[in-house]
Amino acid sequence: MSTATSRFTLLDDALTHELTATLDGTQVRLAADDVRATLGWTLEERGLCRGDVCIPVRDGAQDLRRDGIDLDELARLLGRPLALDVPARCAALGTAASERAAGLASLEAPDFTLPDLDGRLHSLRDQRGKKVLLVAYASW
Amino acid sequence: MYEELREHDFVVITVALDRGADARPFIEAAAPTHPSLIDEAHRLAELYHILNVPTLVWIDERGRIVRPSDAQYGTDTFTEFHGKRSGPYLELVRNWVARGEGALAPDDARRLQLAPDPDAQRARTERALAWYLHQRGDAEAAERHFARACELAPLDWTIRRGSMPVRGQNPFGPEFFELARAGAPEYPMEAVTPTREKPRAL
Numbered sequence: 001m002s003t004a005t006s007r008f009t010l011l012d013d014a015l016t017h018e019l020t021a022t023l024d025g026t027q028v029r030l031a032a033d034d035v036r037a038t039l040g041w042t043l044e045e046r047g048l049c050r051g052d053v054c055i056p057v058r059d060g061a062q063d064l065r066r067d068g069i070d071l072d073e074l075a076r077l078l079g080r081p082l083a084l085d086v087p088a089r090c091a092a093l094g095t096a097a098s099e100r101a102a103g104l105a106s107l108e109a110p111d112f113t114l115p116d117l118d119g120r121l122h123s124l125r126d127q128r129g130k131k132v133l134l135v136a137y138a139s140w
Numbered sequence: 141m142y143e144e145l146r147e148h149d150f151v152v153i154t155v156a157l158d159r160g161a162d163a164r165p166f167i168e169a170a171a172p173t174h175p176s177l178i179d180e181a182h183r184l185a186e187l188y189h190i191l192n193v194p195t196l197v198w199i200d201e202r203g204r205i206v207r208p209s210d211a212q213y214g215t216d217t218f219t220e221f222h223g224k225r226s227g228p229y230l231e232l233v234r235n236w237v238a239r240g241e242g243a244l245a246p247d248d249a250r251r252l253q254l255a256p257d258p259d260a261q262r263a264r265t266e267r268a269l270a271w272y273l274h275q276r277g278d279a280e281a282a283e284r285h286f287a288r289a290c291e292l293a294p295l296d297w298t299i300r301r302g303s304m305p306v307r308g309q310n311p312f313g314p315e316f317f318e319l320a321r322a323g324a325p326e327y328p329m330e331a332v333t334p335t336r337e338k339p340r341a342l
Contacts (some may be wrong), residue, residue, distance in 0.1 A: 131208040136157055
């Protein structure tokens with residue numbers, strides 16, 4: 001099977017990262033340096049680490065390490081959903097259901113920043129001190 | 141209603157889960173004085189686990205959710221279809237803003253919240269990738285992931301119906317009627333908020 005090194009786009013919630021990846025069939029391996037620079041995770045003796053947090057890596061250690069970090073394995077270890085399109089050289093890492101559910105259960109209203117029609121940005125936190133009626137609607 | 145209640149520390153934030161061009165005529169016609177925002181990427185749907193429109197959430201002065209996602213209406217234009225009246229809901233909002241009534245206790249707010257399951261989050265991730273690819277001009281790749289998102293979350297109308305305009309489908313056409321036959325998503329709050337003409341049995 002042929003392998004190729006190419007630029008790869010990784011959507012990380014609202015952020016968009018560009019990384020170097022090795023593609024082999026449906027397998028995507030991300031350059032370890034790029035993973036550290038964009039997502040903040042490093043492969044160490046103790047496991048996959050970011051700051052004080054380390055996720056132990058047992059079975060998949062070899063897969064994870066070879067020619068970079070296997071994207072599928074990375075998503076699995078982080079417990080995050082992955083949407084992948086190899087031909088488009090693009091993937092998205094989402095938020096785990098457990099994390100979203102815990103966030104909502106805290107009753108802390110998630111902050112957001114969105115534009116109005118003129119492109120001016122507004123955040124929920126700008127309205128602290130007021131009661132807010134948040135209304136999602138659509139033309140459809 | 142916003143104008144009537146502005147004297148209180150109260151604000152309405154409307155968020156269109158739409159492309160800007162699709163939302164523009166509605167916003168220009170309404171000319172709102174409150175923040176009226178555009179959410180092309182469906183960030184709000186992701187953050188609040190929104191399944192359909194309209195969805196309303198009450199947030200208090202400290203930024204706490206005191207009445208979680210609910211599907212209610214500001215007018216009676218479509219009461220015939222959804223069976224909900226706007227009057228009692230607007231009265232609830234007035235009482236909350238003016239007198240602080242109707243905010244739920246934290247345990248009740250939690251109990252009446254809808255939490256996403258893993259497939260729902262996978263669907264949102266597929267949708268995020270689809271929207272990115274669409275914006276990049278890669279319609280063919282985008283379609284693969286819009287379709288996958290719809291398979292994963294068959295009852296999430298922000299994904300199924302909300303992606304129709306982008307996918308070249310008519311959100312008021314045959315694809316929508318097929319979707320509607322399968323049933324609309326429902327929030328736990330809808331069983332609690334007393335706006336139905338004929339309250340549905342629990």
